[in-house]
Amino acid sequence: MHTVAVLAMPDTIAFDLSTPVEVFGRVRLPGDRPGYRVLICATEPVVAAGPLRLATDHGLDELAQADTIVVPGRNDPSAPIPEAVLDALRDASAAGTRIVSICVGAFTLAATGLLDGRRATTHWTAADQFRIAFPTVELDPDVLYVDIGQFVTSAGATAGVDMCLHLVHRDYGAAVAADAARLSVAPLFRDGGQAQFIRRNTPGRAATALGHILEWIEENAHRDLSLDDMASRAAMSIRTLNRRFHEETGQTPGQWLNAVRVRRAQELLETTDHGIDRIAHQVGFTSPTNFRTQFKRISGVAPRAYRSTFRHG
Template identity: 90%
Template sequence: MHTAAVLAMPDTIAFDLSTPVEVFGRVRLPGDRPGYRVLICATEPVVTAGPLRLSADHGLDALTRADTIVVPGRNDPLAPTPGAVLDALRDAAATGTRIVSICVGAFTLAAAGLLDGRRATTHWTAAEQFRNAFPTVELDPDVLYVDTGQVVTSAGATAGVDMCLHLVHRDYGAAVAADAARLTVAPLHRDGGQAQFIRRKTPGRLATGLGHILGWIEENLHQDLTLDDLASHAAMSIRTLNRRFHDETGQTPMQWLNAVRVRRAQELLETTDHGIDRIAHQVGFTSPTNFRTQFKRISGVAPRAYRSTFRDSGS
């Protein structure tokens, strides 16, 4: 039987802590045998998990018996990690134990040095904090999880469910994973990644000297705008406009325009019954095919799938 140890540190996120307990705890093998033994390993006799107080049966010493260690996020991801936890994670990694994180639990793995030079993910709202704290990690905030073999990281909340089901698939195959997904009432695989949930910055929240042209783009995105149009309105040469956009937004003017159009299309998909082609026209795409291509590139899913996920959700 595979042993999964879930690490409970002070101020852990209760949802993250419960996810592996519930997903792994529901896995059944032929003959109704459990697929996992799940241990809760706490750093102290009683730990907080938001409004909850948890008393665990195991301490950090139980991590040595684990095949997989799961590190949930903490409400303050930049809170110092106990040295004993960092040492335990490093020791486990050295012996080949699989170590995974949920949400901002990636901060703990990075603090232990386990993500240096690796591709990883975390909750998209914490991406900037993570990059600033751990510049040697190749962060990809657009995906639901990243599996690099021994180390696996996932995004926030239900992305932890996606990752746990992925690990069940790795450990026991598709049939067992599919059964676990049904018991969890979750899809075995979700289309797209975190990109579809990210609210992109708007000109009003972006500290840049391009505020005037960015605001104008927002107001005129429905028109068939060209690079010449943008440069003319900004009273700059195309070369200067390209340079300013690259320096201040990290994108070209047309990339910015497409992102603004897609964000507006997301709002229309969430709040109206307009057809996909009509929305494409409303946000300035002259070709519905190009709209679908750009929408999927930026959001990670097709427009119809996005609407299915977010329609009337209030997101």
């Protein structure tokens, strides 16, 4: 039987901890045989998990017996990590154990050095913090999970469910995974990625040197703005404007403008019954086709799919 060890450290996020316990623990094979044996391996006999106190019979030594180790996030991902945890994860990796993280559990996994030079993800709100802490990891904050074989990382909250179901599919095939998805009342494969939940280029997020032009773009994004218009408003040459944008936002002025328009479109998709083409023109796109292209590029899903997910009521 496949053994899953869930790592519990102080200040573990309770949702992250319970997700693999519930998803893997309820998997059934033909003949009603359990697919997984799930253990919680803690750094100490009683571990705090938010408002909960978790008592467990298993310590870090049990990690060596696992086929898969799950690393949940902690409420403070920058908190010091016990060296014994890092050593145990490195030893497990050397033995070929699959190691996966949920949400900001990627911080713990990355601290071992095992993700250096590899692709990974984490919760989108922690992406900037993660990049600073682990610049050698190839972070992709737009996806629900990243599977590179021995190491699998997921985004936040319910993306952990997506990842666990993906692993069930990997281990036992589509039929068993579909049953597990039904028990979890979740789709086996979810459209889009984490990108659809990110609010792009919101007011006040950029550096102050460009503050005046960013505010003007925010107010005038619905107009047919050209690069000349933005450079003239900023009292800069086009070349200087492009350079300033790249330095302070990492984007071109056009990319920033499109992201502002898409964010506005997301608000209209959530709160109105306006047609897709009408919304495209309302937010400043002259071509509905270009709107659909830019919307999917930025949010990861088509406008109609976004509306079906987030439409109020």
